[in-house]
Amino acid sequence: MFQLDRRSFVRALTLTGLVSSAEASSLVTSAEANSKSVTASPQGDALPAKGVTRSLARYVVSARTEDLPESVRKEATRTMLNWVGCAVGGSRHETVDNAIGALAPFSGPAQASVLGRGERMDVLHAALMNGISSHVFDFDDTHLKTVIHPAGPVASAILALSEYRPVSGRDFLNALVLGIETECRIGNAVYPTHYDMGWHITGTAGVFGAAAATGRLLGLSEQQMLWAFGLAATQPVGLKVMFGTMTKPFHPGRAAQSGFTAALLASHDYTSSEEVLEASNGWANVLSRDPDYSEITEGLGETYEVLLNAYKPFACGIVIHPAIDGCIQLRNEHELTADQIEGIELQVHPLVLQLTGKKTPQTGLEGKFSVYHAAAAAIIDGAGGVQQFSDESVRNPVTVSLRDRVTTVVDPDIHEDQARITITLKDGGRRLEKFIEHAIGSVENPMTDADLEAKFIGLADGVLPSGQVRQLLDLCWNIETLPSASLIAEGAIGA
Amino acid sequence: MFQLDRRSFVRALTLTGLVSSAEASSLVTSAEANSKSVTASPQGDALPAKGVTRSLARYVVSARTEDLPESVRKEATRTMLNWVGCAVGGSRHETVDNAIGALAPFSGPAQASVLGRGERMDVLHAALMNGISSHVFDFDDTHLKTVIHPAGPVASAILALSEYRPVSGRDFLNALVLGIETECRIGNAVYPTHYDMGWHITGTAGVFGAAAATGRLLGLSEQQMLWAFGLAATQPVGLKVMFGTMTKPFHPGRAAQSGFTAALLASHDYTSSEEVLEASNGWANVLSRDPDYSEITEGLGETYEVLLNAYKPFACGIVIHPAIDGCIQLRNEHELTADQIEGIELQVHPLVLQLTGKKTPQTGLEGKFSVYHAAAAAIIDGAGGVQQFSDESVRNPVTVSLRDRVTTVVDPDIHEDQARITITLKDGGRRLEKFIEHAIGSVENPMTDADLEAKFIGLADGVLPSGQVRQLLDLCWNIETLPSASLIAEGAIGA
Numbered sequence: 001m002f003q004l005d006r007r008s009f010v011r012a013l014t015l016t017g018l019v020s021s022a023e024a025s026s027l028v029t030s031a032e033a034n035s036k037s038v039t040a041s042p043q044g045d046a047l048p049a050k051g052v053t054r055s056l057a058r059y060v061v062s063a064r065t066e067d068l069p070e071s072v073r074k075e076a077t078r079t080m081l082n083w084v085g086c087a088v089g090g091s092r093h094e095t096v097d098n099a100i101g102a103l104a105p106f107s108g109p110a111q112a113s114v115l116g117r118g119e120r121m122d123v124l125h126a127a128l129m130n131g132i133s134s135h136v137f138d139f140d141d142t143h144l145k146t147v148i149h150p151a152g153p154v155a156s157a158i159l160a161l162s163e164y165r166p167v168s169g170r171d172f173l174n175a176l177v178l179g180i181e182t183e184c185r186i187g188n189a190v191y192p193t194h195y196d197m198g199w200h201i202t203g204t205a206g207v208f209g210a211a212a213a214t215g216r217l218l219g220l221s222e223q224q225m226l227w228a229f230g231l232a233a234t235q236p237v238g239l240k241v242m243f244g245t246m247t248k249p250f251h252p253g254r255a256a257q258s259g260f261t262a263a264l265l266a267s268h269d270y271t272s273s274e275e276v277l278e279a280s281n282g283w284a285n286v287l288s289r290d291p292d293y294s295e296i297t298e299g300l301g302e303t304y305e306v307l308l309n310a311y312k313p314f315a316c317g318i319v320i321h322p323a324i325d326g327c328i329q330l331r332n333e334h335e336l337t338a339d340q341i342e343g344i345e346l347q348v349h350p351l352v353l354q355l356t357g358k359k360t361p362q363t364g365l366e367g368k369f370s371v372y373h374a375a376a377a378a379i380i381d382g383a384g385g386v387q388q389f390s391d392e393s394v395r396n397p398v399t400v401s402l403r404d405r406v407t408t409v410v411d412p413d414i415h416e417d418q419a420r421i422t423i424t425l426k427d428g429g430r431r432l433e434k435f436i437e438h439a440i441g442s443v444e445n446p447m448t449d450a451d452l453e454a455k456f457i458g459l460a461d462g463v464l465p466s467g468q469v470r471q472l473l474d475l476c477w478n479i480e481t482l483p484s485a486s487l488i489a490e491g492a493i494g495a
Numbered sequence: 496m497f498q499l500d501r502r503s504f505v506r507a508l509t510l511t512g513l514v515s516s517a518e519a520s521s522l523v524t525s526a527e528a529n530s531k532s533v534t535a536s537p538q539g540d541a542l543p544a545k546g547v548t549r550s551l552a553r554y555v556v557s558a559r560t561e562d563l564p565e566s567v568r569k570e571a572t573r574t575m576l577n578w579v580g581c582a583v584g585g586s587r588h589e590t591v592d593n594a595i596g597a598l599a600p601f602s603g604p605a606q607a608s609v610l611g612r613g614e615r616m617d618v619l620h621a622a623l624m625n626g627i628s629s630h631v632f633d634f635d636d637t638h639l640k641t642v643i644h645p646a647g648p649v650a651s652a653i654l655a656l657s658e659y660r661p662v663s664g665r666d667f668l669n670a671l672v673l674g675i676e677t678e679c680r681i682g683n684a685v686y687p688t689h690y691d692m693g694w695h696i697t698g699t700a701g702v703f704g705a706a707a708a709t710g711r712l713l714g715l716s717e718q719q720m721l722w723a724f725g726l727a728a729t730q731p732v733g734l735k736v737m738f739g740t741m742t743k744p745f746h747p748g749r750a751a752q753s754g755f756t757a758a759l760l761a762s763h764d765y766t767s768s769e770e771v772l773e774a775s776n777g778w779a780n781v782l783s784r785d786p787d788y789s790e791i792t793e794g795l796g797e798t799y800e801v802l803l804n805a806y807k808p809f810a811c812g813i814v815i816h817p818a819i820d821g822c823i824q825l826r827n828e829h830e831l832t833a834d835q836i837e838g839i840e841l842q843v844h845p846l847v848l849q850l851t852g853k854k855t856p857q858t859g860l861e862g863k864f865s866v867y868h869a870a871a872a873a874i875i876d877g878a879g880g881v882q883q884f885s886d887e888s889v890r891n892p893v894t895v896s897l898r899d900r901v902t903t904v905v906d907p908d909i910h911e912d913q914a915r916i917t918i919t920l921k922d923g924g925r926r927l928e929k930f931i932e933h934a935i936g937s938v939e940n941p942m943t944d945a946d947l948e949a950k951f952i953g954l955a956d957g958v959l960p961s962g963q964v965r966q967l968l969d970l971c972w973n974i975e976t977l978p979s980a981s982l983i984a985e986g987a988i989g990a
Contacts, residue, residue, distance in 0.1 A: 098760070099760060102759045102760045103756070103760070106606070106619050107617075108601040108617070109601075197781055198776040198780065198781035233734060234733055234737055234742055235730070235732055237730055239728060239771070239776065239777065241774045241778075242725065245725070246765050247726055254730060265594060265598070265745075268593045271740045272740050272741065272742040273734075273737050273742065276734070281693040282693075286734060
């Protein structure tokens with residue numbers, strides 16, 4: 001692949017006299033976007049990839065529970081616990097009410113639970129609803145390499161399945177790991193071009209994770225798993241343009257439901273492409289540029305993506321966590337109040353403004369996509385929880401006023417888990433600074449087990465009685481030894 | 496938009512000394528691929544499109560049945576009749592058996608019929624199954640401008656809905672027209688780049704058609720219709736790599752089911768993007784290049800895409816119809832038999848080999864994607880029906896032998912509905928030629944009402960008793976005056 005210095009190349013193009021400088025700039029932008037896909041191997045012809053889908057399918061149907069390292073089982077348990085807390089916590093949200101209201105008349109038999117609620121639905125609808133509720137606060141786990149939220153599509157599907165067919169806690173954990181491995185490896189292969197093109201990777205890659213995990217528990221053969229992947233690939237869920245609407249949490253839910261559907265169809269020999277990941281007009285080539293298939297096939301069973309999973313201390317997109325972390329630290333260290341502050345400058349990674357650049361959010365949901373609001377609320381409340389992303393918080397005049405004093409500077413040298421916060425005080429223009437090296441909740445600065453418990457309780461208390469919350473926590477910590485994973489679903493049934 | 500002479504530009508780039516000539520060539524290829532999207536208006540900034548989704552939503556919720564021209568109602572009736580025949584005819588196929596076997600345990604109440612069969616399922620599953628069976632023989636209608644199969648996603652959804660809520664025949668026909676208008680206009684806006692990128696446009700555009708038609712019958716407001724389009728857009732169904740597998744007919748079925756789901760969610764105020772078609776990271780920009788939004792917004796209520804709908808005389812993809820038509824005509828004119836033939840040369844449009852270039856198909860399904868097999872079977876049987884695309888026909892030694900004597904030449908000057916067939920006879924090398932100007936079933940050479948009846952009977956006889964087939968035909972012809980469209984579904988229930 002050739003590398004060009006952008007500025008001098010634009011200048012050189014302009015010097016050719018064929019194009020204006022604006023046209024040259026456009027051309028280079030265009031070339032950069034496509035450069036990975038058009039540049040070939042040194043021989044001039046890229047060899048078509050072979051057997052990528054099959055390698056993955058073979059691994060998923062054969063990887064043994066007893067080979068999972070202790071660290072992997074532990075992290076998968078933390079992932080599950082965090083996901084259950086999010087699903088219970090989100091279950092009473094209007095988004096879930098609307099979805100159930102719309103679709104309950106078409107649900108099949110009462111096979112599986114909607115966590116935190118009283119309704120039971122068929123397993124496919126239950127997977128959809130639990131996937132929605134677990135993401136409604138944007139508070140679930142994140143695979144930071146790809147910004148996939150791994151548990152939503154996978155856990156939603158297999159927990160529903162475990163209420164329909166007996167699944168031991170050990171097998172559940174193995175399927176969870178394999179589903180996460182599948183979606184995150186596929187995500188690694190296409191990130192960032194896939195995401196940059198406009199896809200919400202949690203739904204688009206997540207459908208493979210759901211297919212893998214449910215397919216494994218359904219006992220698919222290698223051949224059937226290939227078909228399940230084909231059926232999953234042909235139903236990508238999620239455009240990023242949906243961020244800030246109820247359709248964002250629909251993505252992990254629908255991914256769970258569609259991936260599960262794919263595995264069920266495959267289990268009845270419903271045929272599909274057998275090389276959907278790598279075919280020249282297959283998923284990766286259609287939905288990304290220059291996929292790196294080695295991310296899918298190398299080190300299967302040796303490395304585990306779940307070990308890279310992170311848990312959010314704040315109820316919003318991960319990209320604004322460093323800014324929130326820094327604002328809370330400055331607030332606490334200096335006992336700041338909003339009226340002392342002249343202005344807040346945030347130096348942030350470019351993605352922060354691309355994803356969360358809303359200046360004047362009007363609803364709690366929009367507030368999740370406003371680094372301006374998040375920083376203001378963090379100063380005022382010292383927190384970034386569900387309350388700080390409520391309609392009430394977003395419309396609070398004090399918050400609105402402070403939000404209007406927040407400015408941002410994009411700095412490409414700042415990493416995604418970093419931020420530099422500079423607060424100027426009214427009092428003589430004194431400046432307070434904080435550089436966040438790794439935000440709380442990042443892989444380098446993870447939430448402890450105690451942090452996760454506190455988060456779980458904060459989410460579930462009020463939805464379920466306190467005693468039930470404690471029991472549910474214990475079930476989650478002990479998932480590996482449960483005779484049936486369905487105990488967790490039953491333990492999360494609400495009024 | 497600026498235009499460049501490719502060769503001189505590559506040379507100029509090379510002269511900058513920054514890149515080699517191969518790199519320059521790559522860069523220009525890349526730039527060309529993206530140039531439509533990055534090159535701007537003469538002012539230097541392309542104006543973002545505005546209100547495209549809203550214009551369409553407004554039209555769909557307000558267009559009146561009584562304003563539909565007679566010709567439109569007639570063509571919509573022919574479309575419906577052809578679709579019912581295909582759905583009944585395909586209903587006993589293994590593909591439908593497998594899908595029902597996999598998903599029936601999760602179906603909701605028995606709300607709607609699977610045409611041609613005895614099962615009843617919830618409306619969403621019935622929409623899925625009827626969409627699958629109507630496309631399983633690749634024998635349904637085709638909007639030739641976009642190769643969308645319009646009825647599948649739309650009729651499958653609204654016929655199921657009409658069994659759940661009362662829908663008059665007139666309202667049904669209006670919803671069918673509006674659904675077809677929606678999907679085909681969106682298809683027009685993104686064709687051919689969308690298709691070329693690898694998307695099976697019947698599923699990806701079809702989900703909008705299903706959302707529009709069901710949303711109209713559910714009485715969505717303009718605001719809700721916007722959300723329904725957003726929810727539809729975020730669930731595109733269908734990669735072309737699935738052609739030749741059971742997953743191809745899954746696409747219109749899933750589009751029907753997902754579009755219907757989108758409308759149901761929107762009817763319960765499940766929010767979504769309000770500008771999903773035209774947003775910079777919306778559906779058209781993510782899934783195509785250089786969309787032409789005027790195709791969506793101009794002439795709404797004045798022109799009707801259903802008038803461009805065509806019906807297939809042959810049970811395979813439309814692109815090989817000209818070759819089949821020509822082979823049958825030559826066979827009949829010269830009373831040809833396979834053993835007389837030295838070789839068959841087909842001069843065809845480039846798409847023919849891209850889509851149907853399989854040289855040695857092994858199954859009936861694969862035979863649909865082999866112009867070689869289709870031509871051989873047309874000579875041998877004088878037909879291109881369901882029988883000619885059975886496993887038996889594909890494996891018949893006489894057909895296989897003749898197939899191996901078929902050669903193809905791509906000719907870009909030949910239109911999609913044209914072909915030139917040259918048959919060389921063993922007898923002294925005599926050559927027979929036929930140029931097909933417009934294949935039978937094209938808009939210029941349409942099937943007559945009698946042709947459609949004969950096709951319907953050929954498909955439905957054997958699935959349903961003959962008397963019932965005749966009654967069902969009459970119901971279809973008279974749909975506009977039926978008190979309830981559900982009479983058609985009830986009339987198509989099989990043993």
